[in-house]
Amino acid sequence: xxxxxxxxxxxxxxxxxxxxxxxxxxxxxxxxxxxxxxxxxxxxxxxxxxxxxxxxxxxxxxxxxxxxxxxxxxxxxxxxxxxxxxxxxxxxxxxxxxxxxxxxxxxxxxxxxxxxxxxxxxxxxxxxxxxxxxxxxxxxxxxxxxxxxxxxxxxxxxxxxxxxxxxxxxxx
Numbered sequence: 001x002x003x004x005x006x007x008x009x010x011x012x013x014x015x016x017x018x019x020x021x022x023x024x025x026x027x028x029x030x031x032x033x034x035x036x037x038x039x040x041x042x043x044x045x046x047x048x049x050x051x052x053x054x055x056x057x058x059x060x061x062x063x064x065x066x067x068x069x070x071x072x073x074x075x076x077x078x079x080x081x082x083x084x085x086x087x088x089x090x091x092x093x094x095x096x097x098x099x100x101x102x103x104x105x106x107x108x109x110x111x112x113x114x115x116x117x118x119x120x121x122x123x124x125x126x127x128x129x130x131x132x133x134x135x136x137x138x139x140x141x142x143x144x145x146x147x148x149x150x151x152x153x154x155x156x157x158x159x160x161x162x163x164x165x166x167x168x169x170x171x172x
Contacts, residue, residue: 026086027059030079046074056090059083 034041040054044061049072051057057069063083064071072079 023055025055026082027055027062030062030083031055031058044072046079047072056087059087063087 030045032043032045033039034043034050041050041052042055042058043050044058046062049061049070051061051069053068060067060083061069062072062075063080064075065084065087075083
């Protein structure tokens with residue numbers, strides 16, 4: 001005996017509206033947040049494909065840009081153009097920021113005159129700003145080994161010599 005459960009259409013759209021994010025991004029028109037705790041997981045409203053990578057990857061999916069994700073089979077030309085334009089706008093905006101930063105950096109001159117450079121005492125820098133040494137970044141395996149204690153190394157070296165001597169005496 002089969003039992004079917006039907007959900008009213010108003011309840012499902014209300015649930016979908018709760019999972020939609022509020023944003024001015026044109027790609028959000030086609031996206032549905034799958035899990036509110038994992039915002040990078042989105043679902044295409046057109047073809048119901050679920051993917052990771054966020055709204056940028058969804059826009060590539062709808063714009064049918066090959067490489068990162070498969071193309072959306074249900075996207076119209078208008079949808080493709082809208083998402084492609086949004087991707088290009090973001091790329092141009094980012095390039096503009098990089099160019100602006102480079103031009104600002106090119107304008108900065110740390111020389112007091114044409115040929116004279118400013119030297120700053122390291123002690124003065126440490127007193128003013130704290131340690132100037134770069135912090136060592138640890139990889140995922142760096143937390144396991146300990147630093148080598150030179151005294152321990154000498155002990156191992158002596159023990160190794162004794163073992164070698166005992167083997168030599170035993171073999172002769």
